[in-house]
Amino acid sequence: MENEWSWEQNTLINELIQGMEVARKLKEDLRTPYSVDTRDSLVQRILSSYEKALLILRCNASTSELQAMSQATATLLPESPISVHGSSMHEEGDGAIKDHQEVKHDSKKRKTMPKWVDQVRVSCESGLEGPHEDGYNWRKYGQKDILGAKYPRSYYRCTFRNTQGCWATKQVQRSDEDPTIFDITYRGKHTCSQGNNAVLPPKSPDKQEKPHSHNIDIHHAQGSQENLTKFRNILAVSTDKLDNGDMAHPFTFPSTSFGCMSQENLHSLIPSALANESFLSDLYQTHLLSPTTPESNYFSSPTFQMNEFDGIYNKLHSESDINEIISTNTSATNSPIPNFNFSLDPVEIDPNFPFNTPGFFS
DNA sequence: TATATTTGACCCTC
């Protein structure tokens, strides 16, 4: 437990520091002519860092809550409860490799591999057998009928297993209750080049021009899957409630749950986390939470996604505009945590929270 | 021809 928290606090600190550094970099970039893409990328990294930090904080604050969330999906496996907490996620790295190496010699069946579950939904018209676009190249190596399950389970492993020794695998199981939902169980960490990409690669022309996907409505940032998958296990969210006639739109996975956060909470979070970052404060005040900005525009909109910075830049204000950018962005694979689909309740964080004080956690 | 998928069999864990 201590180890878990130790890892978590390190991760948390790292994320916050990283966010600060990237914000600083962005601040410098804003002074010089720079590509919008690069700025977007930096903003995404900042957001990603804070999303992760929030998750860590939140998950530690309420393990039971997390378990409850997981329970909602009925898919989180007992051996990796709250794997996002770090220990298992952490072990997932080297541990996974060791495990695989052992397995390679003496077992056809993976032993106690750290694993975590995600749920994704594809649109009705997809006609596809499963969600495949998660940013990694997977190779199907098996399919099994599972007792009591209506649909067979598919087994995938990283394409680079042989060439790069990447032992990441995933299982895709179509939900009995809702065939549009796929439970995806990830195992092992990507050690291939895809998994090592810390920064999002440029979008391929294909993807850039790809219109709203009508097949698979979630898109994952290629190369950021490592981060993605780390958080997916706690994002095993039931999406049933998202139906409500929303299938008229392509299904989207909100990349963050900031939409559920109140302005107050954001106010208390961002400026305190970046106490010395007047820039971000300015950005935040000016673009995100300007008093003149209608409250419903951004953060309080239940459908708003934090990674919709394009929308912010464009100062879109109507609900329809927001919906539009959300739809659009589902095909723009630039969010580091595109599947971030669990709703944070308002987070109470002390404005004076000593994020950068390692001793705080001990 | 190279790469990906399918599928039956093998083997491990519970």
Add this chain to the structure above:
DNA sequence: GAGGGTCAAATATA
């Protein structure tokens, strides 16, 4: 022993 995970040969596809 049942169920599930993986292997690997056969087959399909680009």
